[in-house]
Amino acid sequence: MSLIIGEDRYMKKSIFLVSASLAAVSFFAINQPVSHAASFQTLKVKNYNPIAYHPSTFRSVYLYNISHTAKLHNLKNYPRTTWYVSKKILMHSSLTGKNYAYFYVTNAKGDKSGIVWHGYLTRGVNPNANNANSTTNSGTNTGSNNGSTSNNNNSDSTNTSGTVNYSNDLSRQLAGYFEGVKPNAYLQKVANKFQRYANIEDPNKPWVAAQDFEDMVTSNYPDIWRAANGGFKYLYDHQSKTDLANFKAGRTSFEAYANKAILADNGNSSFRSYKGYQIGAYACPKGSKGYGQGVVILVDGIIDGDED
Incomplete structure (x- = not known):
C-alpha cells in the first residue's frame, strides 16, 4: 500500500512540474515580439500626419492586426469610408521571402483600424463618402468622360x-x-x-x-x-x-x-x-x-x- 501511495505522490508531482513548465513556456511565448512567431516581420516603419485614402477596389480586401496574424475588417463592407494613413510599414514575409509595404489606417471615428497592403488604397477622400446611393460597382461610369477614360488607346x-x-x-x-x-x-x-x-x-x-x-x-x-x-x-x-x-x-x-x-x-x-x-x-x-x-x-x- 505504501508503494502505491508513493507512486501516486510521484505522479502528482510530475504532473505539477509539467503543468508549471507549460505555463512558463506559454508566458514566455506570449511576451515575445510577434514578429518572431508570425510569418510577417516588421522591417521599417515611417510615421505620417494622417492622410486620407480610400479603397481602389471593391473586392474583398482585409485589414489585419498590426502583426498580420488576424483579419479584422473587410474594406468591401465600408464602401463610403475614408481611411486615414498614419504609418507606412515595410514587412517581410517568411512564407514568400518577399517584402511588402503596408499602410496602418484608421477610420474617422477611430473605432476601426488595421494594416492593409498599400496597393489597395488610393490617396484622397472617398468620393462616395457623402453619396448614400452610391454602389460598389467599380465598373459604373456616370456622366461624360470627356475622352479621358482609361484604356484609351487613341x-x-x-x-x-x-x-x-x-x-x-x-x-x-x-x-x-x-x-x-x-x-x-x-x-x-x-x-x-x-x-x-x-x-x-x-x-x-x-x-x-x-x-x-x-x-x-x-x-x-x-x-x-x-x-x-x-x-x-x-x-x-x-x-x-x-x-x-x-x-x-x-x-x-x-x-x-x-x-x-x-x-x-x-x-x-x-x-x-x-x-x-x-x-x-x-x-x-x-x-x-x-x-x-x-x-x-x-x-x-x-x-x-x-x-x-
Missing part, C-alpha cells in the same frame, strides 16, 4: 507632355522594352529622380530604395500616385541576390533581368501588357551604387503636370 488624345528627357541610355532602353506605350515627359521627370531620392547605400537592403522613392512620390506627386494607383514597377522587385549578381557580372542580359521583374508582377504581366499606357522609366547606370535598381511608372490614361 494616340491623338494622349498628352505626352513635351520632349522626353532620359537621364541615361539604360533608362531609354528600359522604356523601349514596353510595347505600344507612350513616353510621357512628366512621368519621366519624376522617374529620373529615383536615384536621387532612393536609398541605395545599403546593398543588403535593396528593397529600401523602392520604399523611399515611393514616399517621395506620395508626398510630392500625389497626382501620379493616384493615376498609377501605386502601380510602380521596380527592377529589383521579385529578384534575388543571385539574379542581381548575375546581371552585374553580365551573365544575364538587361532585358531578361527587367523582364523577370515585370513578368513576376501581379497578374503575370509582361512588356506587352501595357499598350496605350503612358510611361516613365529610370535605370541606375552601370558603375553606380544602384546598378540593377530602377523604376517604371505606368499610367493608363492621360496625365500632365508641372515639370519642376
